[in-house]
Each structure stands twice: as structure tokens, then as C-alpha cells.
Amino acid sequence: MVALGNPLVGEDAVGAHVYDSLRDGAEARVVFLGTDVFRLSNVYRGEERLVVVDAVYAPDLEPGRVVHFQGAEVFERLRDVAVDAHLLGVGEGLKILRLTMPRFPSDVHFVGVSVKTFGHGQMSPEVAQGAEKAVALIQRLLGE
Amino acid sequence: MKVTKEIRVDHLARIEGKAGIEVDVGDDGVEAKLNVTEGARFFEVITRNKHYNEAVAIFPRICSFCCTPHKLTPIEAVERALDIQPSEQTRKLRDLLYLGNVVESHALHLYLLVVPDYLGYPDAFAVAQKDGGLVKDGLFLKDVGAEIQTAIGSRSIHPESAIVGGFGTLPSRRTLEKIAAMAEEGIQKAVRAVDFFAEYEYPQYVDIKRQHLSIKPYDVYGVYGNTMVSNNGDQFPVEDYRQHLAEEVAPYSYAKRGLFNDQPYMVGALSRVVNNDHLLTGTAQDLMERYHQFVTPDNPFANNFAQAVEMVFFLERIRELIQEIGEPVQEKPAQPSRASGEGYAVTEAPRGLLIYYMNIEDHVVTDVDVITPTAMFLPMMEKDIAAMAEGLWRDGMQDGDTIAKKVEMVARAYDPCISCSVHVTRL
Numbered sequence: 001m002v003a004l005g006n007p008l009v010g011e012d013a014v015g016a017h018v019y020d021s022l023r024d025g026a027e028a029r030v031v032f033l034g035t036d037v038f039r040l041s042n043v044y045r046g047e048e049r050l051v052v053v054d055a056v057y058a059p060d061l062e063p064g065r066v067v068h069f070q071g072a073e074v075f076e077r078l079r080d081v082a083v084d085a086h087l088l089g090v091g092e093g094l095k096i097l098r099l100t101m102p103r104f105p106s107d108v109h110f111v112g113v114s115v116k117t118f119g120h121g122q123m124s125p126e127v128a129q130g131a132e133k134a135v136a137l138i139q140r141l142l143g144e
Numbered sequence: 145m146k147v148t149k150e151i152r153v154d155h156l157a158r159i160e161g162k163a164g165i166e167v168d169v170g171d172d173g174v175e176a177k178l179n180v181t182e183g184a185r186f187f188e189v190i191t192r193n194k195h196y197n198e199a200v201a202i203f204p205r206i207c208s209f210c211c212t213p214h215k216l217t218p219i220e221a222v223e224r225a226l227d228i229q230p231s232e233q234t235r236k237l238r239d240l241l242y243l244g245n246v247v248e249s250h251a252l253h254l255y256l257l258v259v260p261d262y263l264g265y266p267d268a269f270a271v272a273q274k275d276g277g278l279v280k281d282g283l284f285l286k287d288v289g290a291e292i293q294t295a296i297g298s299r300s301i302h303p304e305s306a307i308v309g310g311f312g313t314l315p316s317r318r319t320l321e322k323i324a325a326m327a328e329e330g331i332q333k334a335v336r337a338v339d340f341f342a343e344y345e346y347p348q349y350v351d352i353k354r355q356h357l358s359i360k361p362y363d364v365y366g367v368y369g370n371t372m373v374s375n376n377g378d379q380f381p382v383e384d385y386r387q388h389l390a391e392e393v394a395p396y397s398y399a400k401r402g403l404f405n406d407q408p409y410m411v412g413a414l415s416r417v418v419n420n421d422h423l424l425t426g427t428a429q430d431l432m433e434r435y436h437q438f439v440t441p442d443n444p445f446a447n448n449f450a451q452a453v454e455m456v457f458f459l460e461r462i463r464e465l466i467q468e469i470g471e472p473v474q475e476k477p478a479q480p481s482r483a484s485g486e487g488y489a490v491t492e493a494p495r496g497l498l499i500y501y502m503n504i505e506d507h508v509v510t511d512v513d514v515i516t517p518t519a520m521f522l523p524m525m526e527k528d529i530a531a532m533a534e535g536l537w538r539d540g541m542q543d544g545d546t547i548a549k550k551v552e553m554v555a556r557a558y559d560p561c562i563s564c565s566v567h568v569t570r571l
Contacts, residue, residue, distance in 0.1 A: 010203050033301070034208045034301035035208045035301075036208065036301065037258075038283060041283055042287050042290045092267060095272075096256075096268055096279060096283075097283075098275055099272045099279070100272055141260050
């Protein structure tokens with residue numbers, strides 16, 4: 001499982017929060033990549049299944065809502081261009097990595113938690129609850 | 145000024161952080177503004193009244209990509225404040241860690257953010273579809289830098305092994321040898337990048353005489369020094385930076401804006417190469433002789449070429465440093481000679497000079513000043529953006545979208561790092 005985000009920037013901390021919850025005792029390798037999806041190529045060791053978790057923003061999604069995409073959906077649903085984002089978007093990054101890495105996981109999942117604020121401060125209670133739901137979902141995915 | 149044409153780029157794509165560009169073409173000329181819309185960061189305040197070790201752990205959070213420079217530069221400021229003398233091994237490992245960051249940053253900027261401009265593609269994904277080899281080269285070089293930061297710094301983002309006085313943990317010789325092999329493999333890829341950027345002519349609209357400021361390296365071309373030099377012949381120690389460098393604020397931007405001798409100036413790879421090219425050796429020196437016409441001090445697009453040359457040099461330097469380090473030996477961190485003092489440090493972050501000032505009283509940080517490279521070059525970047533827009537307009541280009549694309553390329557050539565703080569995926 002690869003977690004993305006910035007623990008110091010409001011609700012963008014949700015990926016780091018999920019990572020902290022799963023780092024010990026998960027039935028898989030769990031890695032936090034900060035804000036750089038491209039570091040996946042550094043940490044990838046040939047696993048078949050990849051679960052990426054990150055904060056997501058969509059105007060019509062209530063905060064804390066958990067979304068789960070699998071396979072081709074991951075590459076179709078994540079917008080290519082990141083807005084208010086560091087570097088390139090996760091969707092664009094994963095597409096590039098799929099084209100350029102010598103091996104790429106055959107079973108790709110994206111778990112997103114809907115967030116609303118990227119300033120300073122803590123996660124809202126809704127997003128914190130969403131993070132717990134994401135942890136439960138990812139535990140199921142990693143255990144399958 | 146009566147405005148004839150407004151050009152707006154609300155979100156400047158493929159840079160580090162969030163900013164927009166406003167260009168007004170009017171009867172009196174062209175005005176350009178880079179709007180930095182990200183909020184103030186307050187790191188200089190957050191770190192006050194904290195033990196210096198805690199402050200040094202906080203500073204790297206300024207930026208996930210420049211975290212290594214924001215770790216190693218304040219460490220140096222603390223060590224100067226408290227007269228701490230790190231070992232030769234520590235200095236070499238820090239150099240290695242820092243160069244890993246520069247190689248990673250340059251690779252990311254050139255291959256994923258800039259190459260699409262040169263090839264006329266909308267983004268790096270389109271480049272990967274058409275020329276996967278180019279993007280593979282870039283990701284490999286980025287990996288080299290990330291591996292170095294993981295091995296020496298303990299992790300690729302926000303490295304924690306580098307501490308005041310030394311290192312917490314050390315890499316094994318086997319790990320260093322693996323990195324040396326990766327660096328060796330990367331050299332030819334970086335040479336290909338130099339060849340790639342040497343195929344393109346720079347837009348003449350932005351040929352503007354300018355000041356270049358960089359460090360004067362201690363010995364070999366690199367990131368450490370304590371004196372700054374300019375292409376005008378100015379030279380001053382970092383302790384005197386306030387006498388030469390000013391920062392001003394603009395009502396339309398959260399970012400500070402630098403002036404040197406009361407004028408805009410440039411920092412970064414081009415400035416380093418312009419001021420210190422006599423220190424380049426090996427393959428980088430050969431490339432500079434072959435392609436010397438591409439190091440044009442007056443054109444910001446030469447910054448991309450200079451970054452590619454630096455990648456070659458730093459990869460060779462990484463190989464040398466690993467040879468010099470040999471088998472790392474665990475050492476106790478060097479200790480302070482005093483509890484209070486003022487420390488000044490300047491290093492060369494990927495985008496240019498990074499200055500830290502710290503006052504420490506009884507091991508507690510009481511005053512901090514940080515000047516980042518992007519703040520330094522913002523006014524010069526705006527000048528170049530205005531020149532590009534004005535040149536195109538004068539030559540009859542009236543399509544706002546085309547002008548916007550060209551001024552975005554100018555901004556990207558500087559490799560600005562606006563804040564590197566926020567990351568979110570949009571659905």
C-alpha cells in the first residue's frame with residue numbers, strides 16, 4: 001500500500017493518517033511517499049497488487065466520503081491534471097509509471113478520501129471518520 | 145496605462161506550488177505579475193523558542209522537494225552559531241545527500257515539467273506515449289537522487305539521519321556501492337539530456353542583461369560555500385547578506401521578492417554555471433566546451449541547459465564522493481563549543497541560493513531569517529515574462545492563449561518552487 005499526502009497541510013494529512021494506522025501489522029508492505037507518486041518506482045518490488053491512498057477533491061463529494069477505483073477505472077477516473085497540487089496529479093503519475101516502469105502491478109486500486117480544506121489546521125471530524133473507513137477498506141483489500 | 149490586452153494564466157501548470165500569471169499589454173508597454181496565492185508559511189515564527197534540534201527537524205517541512213537543502217542549510221547555521229566542527233566524513237556524506245536532492249530535482253524538472261514544452265506536448269504523459277525512453281531516463285535519474293536521499297538521509301522525503309554535528313545512522317559500504325553504480329549508469333542518460341536541450345534555440349525576446357548570484361564553492365563545483373559571487377564581480381560573505389540583498393513585498397503576492405544591488409537578479413543552475421564554470425571538470429567540462437554557445441547568461445532558457453550539465457557533473461561527483469568516503473565509520477556527533485551565538489549559512493539548493501540566519505540563546509532559537517531562491521528571482525522572472533509577452537505582441541501575435549503558453553514556458557525555465565506544500569487528487 002502506498003500512501004500519499006502532506007501531514008502538515010490540513011486535510012491533505014488523510015493519507016499519512018491511513019499510513020500510520022496500517023504501518024504496523026498490515027498484511028502487506030506499507031509505504032508513505034509524501035507528495036511524490038513517482039517515488040513508487042523506487043519502492044516497488046514486484047508486488048502484484050498495489051493500493052494507493054490519497055486525499056481527493058471533488059465539488060460534489062461530501063467530506064469524508066471514501067471512493068474506491070480498481071483496474072482501468074483508476075486510470076480513467078483520476079483527472080490527469082492536479083489542481084492546487086504539488087507536481088503532477090496521481091492519475092497522470094500512475095499512467096506515466098505504467099508506461100515506463102519495467103514491471104507494474106497487475107491489480108491496481110485507488111482509495112480516496114474526500115477532503116475540502118488544504119490550509120493549516122487539523123482534519124475535520126468527517127474526514128477523520130472517512131480515514132477510518134478507508135483503513136477498514138484497505139485492510140480488506142490487503143487481506144484478500 | 146490603458147490596457148489593450150489582458151492575458152491571464154490562473155493556474156501555472158507544471159511548476160512546484162500554486163501561482164498564476166497576469167500580463168497587461170497597454171499603450172505604455174507591458175506589465176507582468178506572478179501572483180503567488182498560497183498563504184504565508186510562518187516557519188520563521190514557528191521555530192522560535194524551540195531547541196535548535198527541534199527547529200532543524202521542522203525547517204525541512206517548508207518543502208517536500210527541497211527538504212534536504214532545508215535540513216542541511218539550517219544545520220550549518222546552527223553549527224556556525226555554536227562553533228560545532230563536524231568531521232570530514234560528515235561533510236562528505238552531507239555533500240552526497242545534498243547532490244542526491246539536486247539530481248532528483250533537476251531530473252524531475254527537466255524531464256517531466258519542461259520537456260513537454262520543447263516537444264510541443266501538453267504533458268509528460270503525452271511525452272511518455274511518444275518517447276517513453278526520454279521519460280524513462282528522467283525517472284531513472286530521479287530515482288538515483290531519491291535512492292541517495294533514502295540511503296544517506298534515512299528516507300527520501302524529510303531525511304532525519306542528518307543531525308547537528310553528524311549523522312544518526314550511516315549507510316553501509318554496499319549501499320554506497322549500489323548508488324555509485326546507479327550514478328555511473330545515469331551519466332550517459334544525463335549526457336543525452338544535454339544533447340537534447342542543445343537542439344533548441346532560445347527565444348530572443350528574453351535576451352536581457354542580468355545579474356547572476358551564486359555561491360563561491362569552497363573547492364570543487366558544488367553546493368557548499370560561505371561567500372556569494374556575482375557576474376558583476378561582487379563578492380561578499382554570507383554574514384553580510386543584508387547589506388546586499390533586499391526583500392520587498394507586492395500587494396498582489398504572498399511571496400517576498402528579492403533585489404540585489406536594488407535590481408532584480410537571477411539565481412540557480414545558470415547562475416552557478418555562469419559564475420563557476422571554471423570549476424566544472426570531466427564530462428561536464430567537455431560538454432561545456434562542445435556546447436558553450438548554449439550558456440547564454442542573458443537568457444533564462446539557458447537555465448534548462450545548465451541544469452542538464454549540472455546533472456552530468458553531479459553524477460560524476462557522486463561517484464567520486466563515494467570513493468572518497470570509503471567504508472563509513474560510526475562517529476559521535478560533534479558537540480557545541482558554546483550555548484549561544486549567531487549563525488549564517490548559504491548553500492545552493494536546486495533552484496539557487498538558500499540563506500539561513502539563526503540566533504541561538506542557551507540552545508534555544510530566538511531569531512530566524514530564511515531567504516529562498518524563488519523569492520530571490522521572482523522580480524527577474526516577471527521582467528522576462530513581460531519581455532516575452534511584449535516581444536510576441538510587437539511581432540503581431542494577438543492570440544492570448546499562444547502568448548500565455550510562451551510566458552508559462554518562461555516561468556517554468558526558472559524552475560520556481562512556490563511552496564511545495566499541498567497535494568490533492570481531483571476527481
